[in-house]
Amino acid sequence: MQDYQNPFEMAQAQFDEAASVLGLEPAMKDILRWPRREYSFTIPVRMDDGSVRIFHGYRVQYNDARGPNKGGIRWHPAETIDTIRALAAWMTWKCAVVDIPLGGGEGGIACNPKTLSEGEKERLARGWVRCVARELGEHRDIPGPDVYTTPQIMAWMLDEYETIVGRSHPAGFAGKPPALGGSLGRNEATARGGVYAVREACKALNVDPCGGTFAIQGFGNAGQYAALLHPEILGGGKLIAVSDTSGGIHDSAGLDPKAVVDYKRKTGRLIGFPNAKPIANEDILELDVDILYPAALENVITRENAESIKAQIVCELADGPTTPDADRILHVNGVHVIPDFLANAGGVTVSYFEQVQGLYNYYWTQDDVNRQLDRKMTEAYRVVNQLHHEHKAHMRLAAYLVAIQRVAEAVKLRGWV
């Protein structure tokens, strides 16, 4: 097992593996291995008790060869520049794998939003924008929401930015509330994109989507939408198990997704759903299903349970559910993994649609959003799967190959290397 002390080292190692398969020249490797620009700044905030507290803020613009940087802003107490760098790198590859004309970035503030009042949150959001406003904008860098940054926070940030530049810029920030130019379909985009990819995988692997079974581990936003959208998009499929933090439910005769979602919304949990048997969270991963959606936590498929995974297709709606060791075991065992940065790229894709709509100042219907998302995800899956076969690489590596190749091509065309 590799000993990574921080997430950026891990991101660089993943890049290195793909770069060596692609045979990138040293200068290209070097430029893609590091962020192009990093901003680190202090944000003074007047607290409710009258004191002033200094927060540390960051913005990393990883690579803008394919277009303006795009990426989230995290508010997290354990925020470090290395985490932000890693996320900025992954965002670069994610945008490239679904072929949207944007580069990658990420930002953050080291803070614990759980300890902040609403007023303090607003002043902190506006303070962050004041520090980096000159580096932002729909043609330079488009921040969006991430851990603990809500649509309200994005709205404050947009307002501060527009106040500074003195004009309307709805395309400058993503994840806004619909009333301020947010896109329809944003909430379900991650799950919808993942299910489109699953549909394509079924076609590629000759899995009958209508007769198949599926299970979902994690029943937050993405998990619930996956339950509802899987039968709708695939035209069938039987949900036989779902789980959340309180435990799981299982019914081999099939669970009604709508009833399960309604039950979860009403009761806050899945346990107790009528006529279903309880199942442990970890056991759900090992069920004999055609399609498995890990939609909750990191590192749930490990070298310990990877041998027991029976699903034909694993669609990683969560970030990092499979450890690298487990990834190799799944590949050897012929389990088809749709890796996280492809499977959950629906979110960033609709976020890009939000920017496009903002630029046009013309907003799409939900159908328009769904149709365009389908097109992007279908094409992305097809290309990754093609490389997966061509290079005999596991799907995660194949996705990296597609993404890095695309960024490298742009760098080359620009003459940077």
Next chain:
Amino acid sequence: MSDKLQNEASSLTTGLPGLDQVLKGVMPGDNIVWQVESTDDYLALVKPYAAAARASDRKLIYFRFATHPQLLPDDFGAEIHRPRPELGFESFTTEVHQVIGEAGRGAIYVFDCLSELASTWCSDQMLGNFFMLTCPRLLDLETVTYFAIYRNYHASFALRPITETTQFLLDVFRHEDHLYIRPIKVQYRSTSAMNMIHAWEGDEFKPVTASAIVSKLLVSSRWPGLRTDNRRGFWRRIFSEAETLYEQIKAGQCPPEVERDLFERLSRMVLSHDEGMLKLISRYLTLEDIFSIHDRMIGIGLIGGKAVGMLIARAILQKTEPKFRDLLETHDSFFIGSDVFYTFLVRNKIWWIRQKQQDPETFLEGAAEARELIMKGVFPDYTVEQFREMLDYFGESPFIVRSSSLLEDNYGNAFAGKYDSVFCVNQGSREKRLEEFLQAVREIYASTLSEKALRYRAQRNMLDRDEQMALLVMRVSGSIQGKKFYPQVAGVGFSFNPYAWNEYIDPKAGVVRLVFGLGTRAVDRADDDYTRLVALNAPERRPEANFDEVCQYAQRRVDYLDLQSNQLTSGYFSDLLEEPSDFPLDLFASQEASHDGNSDPTHRILTFDELLSSTDFVDRLREMLRLLHEAYQYPVDIEFAANFLNEKHYTINLLQCRPLQVQGAEVIRVPEVDIRDEDRILEAHGAVIGQGRILDIDRFIYVVPSAYGALPIQARYEVAHLIGKINRLAPADDASITMLLGPGRWGTSSPSLGIPVNFGEISRVSILCEIVAMRENLIPDVSLGTHFLNELVEMNMLYIALFPRQKKNILHEAFFLKAPNRLAELVPEAASWADTVKVIDVREAAAQDRVVTLSANAVEQKAVCYFRVPSAEASSFIKNHKEK
């Protein structure tokens, strides 16, 4: 009933359609007795009734005999008879009955106010006799009759026969220029709405369903007190003399020390023997307060700790801060003295069985038999009669019967929850409601002999202590919503906040745990649901950072009284909203986003956001807790409920107040100075989050900071999963105490800063300790439990942060490193982790006669974990604690 009359029955009416609706129609044979404050009020009811009778061409007969103004004028069209009471009972009765006999079936009658008969005949008893003779005759003849008597005027000699014989007894009173009607007895036609107070507004009689208004109306309507217990005796004589003396005191005829002596004497008779409580009593209660307690008392003896705590707390607030006079819901509780319990035991032949419980060798012998006898026991007639009067007072309003033993809620005692409290939904006929109430009393009496209570007393060497069981009967705070009854918001509060998880939270400002509906969900922690934790100086700071998390940790189930099934039950909040309701929903619930991202009016999440941000509710609760804390000179905890009458006006019902409890403190008392330095395993002067407690540890799970700090990121997830495996080894109902210690933040998403467990992986742990150390160059911040705060609160888990490098703090790491590690035995496949994860069972690690005890105090922010030799008494506690 004859066919003709049957056909005509539908034409019977009070003349007020709204009132007919309340009474579910007037039936042939109904005798309706109005208990009025003045003949004007009676006249207001007689007029439409008589007019309707005349309009329907029925024979209307008016008995005119009193000196008050004539009710129906001579030319009204009624047949007027003028029998003369002054000629004596026999003559009067004979004349009346002659008229009734001649009039035959189906007539409509109006009597002048009967109260004058009692004064003319100088006897309540003769009035009662007249009624007992007349009423059944009228019933037989299928007539309808209006009678009246004055409120608070007659003794039970008159009232008892009237109440027993009549079909309707209806109390009529005025409050703030409105006329109210309260059915006291309604025969054969009980529905929950009928036995409520109704306000006469225009043509309508609207039920008053909110407890806050009902209690206010009843208390202001000069309820006469319990009247049926006419037994003379020592107790009654003392009170009678005391009342006379009080009149003299008020008239300035006695020196102040007489008043002081009298107050002290009565306080010790009725309220408490506890010196600490007596100090508060003398400061905040008055002689008048004791007299009004006496007026609402059934039986004699002390009223118990819970009742005194409630009364004192109310008095503290209302006397210290005038605004609480209006803000507190009017209290109209009843007190059942401890002698009722003793008499019950003697009469039902339980007394001698109970005596066996005083012997530590035999304390469980016969307890089951005694409980069975209690559940079948009968009460003396005079007590049942007083119970009936109390039920008549409540009508069909729900109430709760609460144990109020002398040992409960005094300073230094923690008898909470050992005895039962029982809700009486109180719907149905008078007899059915009486039986439900008697059963509730029996149930609480039986709980004094429950194994749980006996063991608890045995542990404290209190088996031979006189455990007098008084009862407190309280109106349930709330209102009727559809077919359910519940308060809008309820909860528990602490004047000292043991959950200061954030630097902006001032522990001294206090904290409340709020629930929608009955507070039982906050008092009895629910492991399948959450409450809203509110730091009273910073209500907007909450451990959830976005709305998804708020939804995840929101209360979903609500406890309420089901008026149809007559029981306490719970249901989903969303189901409650499907029934019509009239409370300001937006104060308590926010709209959840629907699947398209817009707010969805059909999905509501209990956030209490508006309540906390747009009303002064938080300020008032904070002030309440501060005043109580100051008066007790000690942290307190309270139970409360609150109801909004509209978006702005609300009342708070203070249900209980007692000194803050430290779990286990009454059993394990080891003075700090007696702990030797070499016995200290751990000492933390830093964050202690959760209610203070003293308990013995069974198992430590210790993650070695230096070993963990050297692990790569992936391996740290494996450690987290391993802790989950160890956690799952314990059965769900395992009562053993496990303390989990590890470097950095438990539950972090960044393994570089701590151990990335999810809550399911540590759910069976009792104490969670974060050691603020990892590697030489990395000292992570502590989480203060924020990753799992809602779970910590709901599961009553304790969090401790330990800064080993700070002065006075101790971490005896050698103990953890050298003690036998059971990891390889418990999880053989994880044996390779033995240098990083230590599973230490105290039984194996400590010398035979020693245990490891944790004493944690949130008020002092201090926790000490140490070896000690248990005393016999403490061992018994520990043994039994595990059996529970």
